[in-house]
Amino acid sequence: MFEFKEEKRSKFCGARVGIIKTEYGEFETPLYVFAGTDAEIRTLDKKSLKEVKALVANTYHLGVRTNKIKEMEKSGGLHKYMNFKGLIMTDSGGFQVFSYGFSREHGIGKIGFFPGKSKVKTVKEENLAQITEKGVFFKDESGKKKFLGPEESIKIQEKLGADIILAFDECTSPFHEYEYTKKSLERTNRWAKKCLKIKKSGQALYGIIQGGFFKDLREESARFINSLDFQGIAVGGPLGKDRSDMIQVLDWIQPFLEEKPELPRHMLGIGKPEDLFCGIERGMDTFDCVIPTREARHGSVYTKNRRIDLTRGSMKFKKGERIEKKCLCQTCLDFSVLELREMIKSENPRKTEVAKLLTVHNIFWFQNLMDKIRKSILEGKFKEFKKEFLKEYIRKII
Ligand SMILES: [Zn+2]
Structure with a gap:
C-alpha cells in the first residue's frame, strides 16, 4: 500500500508539506532518507535504528554484488529482515552505472553530483560498467562480470520489498557532452517503460528525470516521465557544477512537476542543509544523501x-x-x-x-x-x- 497526499503549500514558492502512507505508517514530508546501502545504517544498533524515519537500500549491492538478497527473501523482505518499520526506498542500481563507470573513468567524486574542482581526481581508473541496450555489465572486485538491466532491477526490488522503488536508469557524468547525454536519455526512457511493464507488486515505482545540465533534455525527460503511469517522480544527477546549476535544473523542471502535483517527488543524492532549502522551495518532498552518516563516521x-x-x-x-x-x-x-x-x-x-x-x-x-x-x-x-x-x-x- 502506498499513498501520497499534499496537505499544504506555501503561497510564495513551491514548498509543500504532505503525508506518505504505507502499511507501516504515515510519514510526514519533507522527509530525509538516510543511507542504508547494505540493509543497515552502518554503526547503528537496533535501538538507535528505531529512531530513523526513512532509509534507502541499494539494489546493486544487495542483489548483484553480494547475495544477501536470498536471506532477505527468506525473511519476507527488507522491513522484516531489518525489523524496521520506517519508510524504505531502494535505489535501482542506476547510480552504480555511474559510480562503477564514468565516475572512475572521468576521475570525479560522487557527492552531490557536482564535479567542482576539488573533487576531480588526478588518477583516473578503469571503467567497470559496460552499457548496452539491454542493461549494464559490471565488473566486480574479483573481476567477475555481473549484469543488471531494467528487468533484473525491478525483480530484485520486488524481492527486497521496499515501499518505494526506482526505475533503472543511467546516471550520466557531468563531463558528458550533449550528444552522449541525449542518447543515454533515450535509452533511460526505454528502460523506464520496461520497468513499468515488468513491475507486478503494489510498491510505488518512481520514474527518474535525467538529462544532465541541458535544458531541452531535462524538459524532454520530465515530459516523458509525466506521460507514463509512475507513482512518484525522482530527479537524478548530474546537476551541473555547483548549487546555482542545481537550482537552474530544478527551475527547468518545476513547471512539469506542477502538472502532476498528486505525485511525491524525490531528489536523489542531495542532502546538505543549504541544498534542502533550495529543493523544498522548488517542490521536492524527499531527499537522500550519505553525508549525515558518512561524515559522522569520519568525526x-x-x-x-x-x-x-x-x-x-x-x-x-x-x-x-x-x-x-x-x-x-x-x-x-x-x-x-x-x-x-x-x-x-x-x-x-x-x-x-x-x-x-x-x-x-x-x-x-x-x-x-x-x-x-x-x-x-x-x-x-x-x-x-x-x-x-x-x-x-x-x-x-x-
Ligand atoms: Zn545531539
Missing part, C-alpha cells in the same frame, strides 16, 4: 551554526558543553563534546562507539531540521525560516 557533526570536525584539535569547548546547545538526541543527553573528543582520540573499540554516537546526533539533527521546515511551511513562514537558518548556518569545517 563530523552538524549544528545550527556549522559543521564541526571533531577530529581536529584546535577548537575550544567548555566543560559540559553539548555538540549543540539544547539538542535532545540521546548522544547529547549522555555525553559532552569534550567526552566525545576524548573518545575520538582514544584507540579502538571506542572509535566504533563514538562513530555510532555521532551518527545518532546527525540523524536526529537532520530529522529535526526537516520537522522545523515542515512546521514553517504549515505556519506560512518558510521564507522567514530559511532566511533565519541560513544566516546562522555557516558551513565550514573547523
Whole structure:
C-alpha cells in the first residue's frame, strides 16, 4: 500500500508539506532518507535504528554484488529482515552505472553530483560498467562480470520489498557532452517503460528525470516521465557544477512537476542543509544523501551554526558543553563534546562507539531540521525560516 497526499503549500514558492502512507505508517514530508546501502545504517544498533524515519537500500549491492538478497527473501523482505518499520526506498542500481563507470573513468567524486574542482581526481581508473541496450555489465572486485538491466532491477526490488522503488536508469557524468547525454536519455526512457511493464507488486515505482545540465533534455525527460503511469517522480544527477546549476535544473523542471502535483517527488543524492532549502522551495518532498552518516563516521557533526570536525584539535569547548546547545538526541543527553573528543582520540573499540554516537546526533539533527521546515511551511513562514537558518548556518569545517 502506498499513498501520497499534499496537505499544504506555501503561497510564495513551491514548498509543500504532505503525508506518505504505507502499511507501516504515515510519514510526514519533507522527509530525509538516510543511507542504508547494505540493509543497515552502518554503526547503528537496533535501538538507535528505531529512531530513523526513512532509509534507502541499494539494489546493486544487495542483489548483484553480494547475495544477501536470498536471506532477505527468506525473511519476507527488507522491513522484516531489518525489523524496521520506517519508510524504505531502494535505489535501482542506476547510480552504480555511474559510480562503477564514468565516475572512475572521468576521475570525479560522487557527492552531490557536482564535479567542482576539488573533487576531480588526478588518477583516473578503469571503467567497470559496460552499457548496452539491454542493461549494464559490471565488473566486480574479483573481476567477475555481473549484469543488471531494467528487468533484473525491478525483480530484485520486488524481492527486497521496499515501499518505494526506482526505475533503472543511467546516471550520466557531468563531463558528458550533449550528444552522449541525449542518447543515454533515450535509452533511460526505454528502460523506464520496461520497468513499468515488468513491475507486478503494489510498491510505488518512481520514474527518474535525467538529462544532465541541458535544458531541452531535462524538459524532454520530465515530459516523458509525466506521460507514463509512475507513482512518484525522482530527479537524478548530474546537476551541473555547483548549487546555482542545481537550482537552474530544478527551475527547468518545476513547471512539469506542477502538472502532476498528486505525485511525491524525490531528489536523489542531495542532502546538505543549504541544498534542502533550495529543493523544498522548488517542490521536492524527499531527499537522500550519505553525508549525515558518512561524515559522522569520519568525526563530523552538524549544528545550527556549522559543521564541526571533531577530529581536529584546535577548537575550544567548555566543560559540559553539548555538540549543540539544547539538542535532545540521546548522544547529547549522555555525553559532552569534550567526552566525545576524548573518545575520538582514544584507540579502538571506542572509535566504533563514538562513530555510532555521532551518527545518532546527525540523524536526529537532520530529522529535526526537516520537522522545523515542515512546521514553517504549515505556519506560512518558510521564507522567514530559511532566511533565519541560513544566516546562522555557516558551513565550514573547523
Ligand atoms: Zn545531539
